[in-house]
Amino acid sequence: MREVAIIGVGMTKFGELWDQGIRDIYAEAALKAMENAGVEKIDSMYVGAMSGGLYAYQEHLSSVMADYIGQKGVPSARVESACASGGTAIRAAFMEVASGMSDIVLAGGVEKMWDVEDGTFVLATASDQEYEAYNGVTFPGLYAMMARAYMDKYNLTREELAAIPIKNHKHAVNNPNAQYPFELDLKGVLGSSMVADPLTLMDCSPITDGAAAVILCPLDLAHKFTKHPVKIKGIGAATGPIALHNHVDMTKLDAVRIAGERAYKMAKLKPLDISFVEVHDCFSIAEIIVLEELGFFKYGKAGKAIANGEATYGGKIVVNPSGGLKAKGHPVGATGVAQVIECYEQLTGKAGKRQVKNANYGMAQNMGGSGGSCVVHILEAV
Amino acid sequence: MAISPRYTREIPHRYRLEAQKFECGAVSLATRYVCPDSDCKKSKKITLKGTGKILTYTIIHIAADAFAKETPYAVAVIETDEGARLTAQVVDCNFDDLKIGARVELVFRKITEEGASGIINYGYKAVLV
Numbered sequence: 466m467r468e469v470a471i472i473g474v475g476m477t478k479f480g481e482l483w484d485q486g487i488r489d490i491y492a493e494a495a496l497k498a499m500e501n502a503g504v505e506k507i508d509s510m511y512v513g514a515m516s517g518g519l520y521a522y523q524e525h526l527s528s529v530m531a532d533y534i535g536q537k538g539v540p541s542a543r544v545e546s547a548c549a550s551g552g553t554a555i556r557a558a559f560m561e562v563a564s565g566m567s568d569i570v571l572a573g574g575v576e577k578m579w580d581v582e583d584g585t586f587v588l589a590t591a592s593d594q595e596y597e598a599y600n601g602v603t604f605p606g607l608y609a610m611m612a613r614a615y616m617d618k619y620n621l622t623r624e625e626l627a628a629i630p631i632k633n634h635k636h637a638v639n640n641p642n643a644q645y646p647f648e649l650d651l652k653g654v655l656g657s658s659m660v661a662d663p664l665t666l667m668d669c670s671p672i673t674d675g676a677a678a679v680i681l682c683p684l685d686l687a688h689k690f691t692k693h694p695v696k697i698k699g700i701g702a703a704t705g706p707i708a709l710h711n712h713v714d715m716t717k718l719d720a721v722r723i724a725g726e727r728a729y730k731m732a733k734l735k736p737l738d739i740s741f742v743e744v745h746d747c748f749s750i751a752e753i754i755v756l757e758e759l760g761f762f763k764y765g766k767a768g769k770a771i772a773n774g775e776a777t778y779g780g781k782i783v784v785n786p787s788g789g790l791k792a793k794g795h796p797v798g799a800t801g802v803a804q805v806i807e808c809y810e811q812l813t814g815k816a817g818k819r820q821v822k823n824a825n826y827g828m829a830q831n832m833g834g835s836g837g838s839c840v841v842h843i844l845e846a847v
Numbered sequence: 848m849a850i851s852p853r854y855t856r857e858i859p860h861r862y863r864l865e866a867q868k869f870e871c872g873a874v875s876l877a878t879r880y881v882c883p884d885s886d887c888k889k890s891k892k893i894t895l896k897g898t899g900k901i902l903t904y905t906i907i908h909i910a911a912d913a914f915a916k917e918t919p920y921a922v923a924v925i926e927t928d929e930g931a932r933l934t935a936q937v938v939d940c941n942f943d944d945l946k947i948g949a950r951v952e953l954v955f956r957k958i959t960e961e962g963a964s965g966i967i968n969y970g971y972k973a974v975l976v
Contacts, residue, residue, distance in 0.1 A: 582912075583912045585909060585910065585911040586912060586913070589911055595857060596877050596934060599857075599968075600970065600971075600972075601914040601917070601920065601936055601958070602907070603907055605907075605909065610922070610923075613905060614903040614947070617903075617947050661905045661908060662906035706883065708877075708934065709934065710902075710924040710932040710934050
């Protein structure tokens with residue numbers, strides 16, 4: 466297997482992009498990534514998207530996007546793993562480069578979420594349609610049930626849970642691509658409208674339009690394109706039960722633990738080696754459980770640790786320097802790619818005011834559904 | 848919206864609580880060829896008694912359009928006495944009476960209807976006992 470590096474990145478601003486359609490935002494991100502890498506032709510490409518069909522009434526994104534980035538003729542595939550579609554696209558591109566099948570491969574993720582009326586329904590299609598969504602449970606509802614189980618088991622308070630969005634909003638202030646780059650306080654979290662008890666609107670990641678793209682090539686060729694390639698040192702992917710009710714313990718996310726273990730093993734690294742991590746904080750409780758499953762905190766401890774400042778600059782590990790899904794925005798299919806771009810920028814020293822000092826190894830954790838799938842990347846500047 | 852056969856084939860578990868008991872002992876309300884927790888493929892049909900307890904719950908305030916008129920409503924993860932896990936609304940209750948570990952019974956109820964001329968979808972909901 467060949468070693469693989471990222472040689473260029475590009476993304477749109479995250480937010481309400483009323484003037485652009487799904488193809489426009491994918492093309493903007495992809496063309497920026499190609500320009501950043503200095504490549505005009507690619508050998509192959511992937512499109513990570515959860516639901517072009519339900520959000521934009523457009524399937525066959527493989528063809529649309531190849532056409533609209535001026536790459537007709539290249540093989541292209543859309544990959545889908547709900548909110549982990551972006552990470553899954555990078556993993557597919559990685560395998561294609563590592564195998565020797567292609568040299569220059571584009572992995573992009575996209576979601577155009579503001580053009581649809583019943584977004585709650587669309588997101589719920591990533592849950593178990595016959596046994597969960599049919600009975601009226603929403604995505605915030607599933608994570609709310611995890612939050613209640615966790616708060617009951619570990620005595621986490623509602624105020625401690627609010628520390629996650631407050632921290633992530635603070636980080637987003639320094640991210641020019643973030644959807645909501647403003648600070649949030651406790652009153653703002655607890656006083657926002659109830660979505661699914663105990664989660665309020667400010668516990669939930671937003672509806673976002675956005676796209677993000679990276680260019681991969683063999684590590685041996687990477688320095689021909691850039692002085693600052695970032696090596697993909699480890700990848701782990703795993704699946705878990707599609708329905709929350711089939712998780713043996715609803716305060717755990719087995720797919721995250723397994724994907725993390727695989728990524729650490731491939732990278733020959735441990736949690737203590739990781740300098741910062743971008744995690745899938747689709748809901749406040751998710752960040753807590755994920756950090757425990759990835760080995761950064763013991764079970765039952767992450768919530769209180771975040772509330773005590775252990776997951777920000779000056780703490781044990783910086784978690785979501787980009788602002789995370791909550792404040793940077795969560796265009797579902799783009800999120801996994803955008804997390805890897807944050808790692809790229811941190812590892813190449815281009816993160817500006819949100820730069821993590823002495824960043825050697827970065828991790829990106831991207832998750833689908835209520836833990837039905839997970840992809841973890843470990844990256845290193847070379 | 849989905850067409851009727853999608854609902855028709857789900858009738859055995861939704862209307863009659865027909866479940867599968869695998870030889871390994873696991874019970875699944877969802878129809879499966881393979882046990883989710885072992886490699887066991889042999890199962891027999893059982894009918895759940897419909898009694899169980901709440902493992903966790905939430906009150907939904909923002910719902911998909913099909914359920915928007917019913918908000919706020921409670922949803923819970925329930926473990927039946929046979930060991931099957933399911934997600935269902937908890938109805939006819941004061942939200943303050945909901946708690947982890949509370950005993951419930953599944954009842955036959957209307958779930959949604961597909962617009963003005965579509966079919967009515969039925970299934971199970973839970974009540975506190």
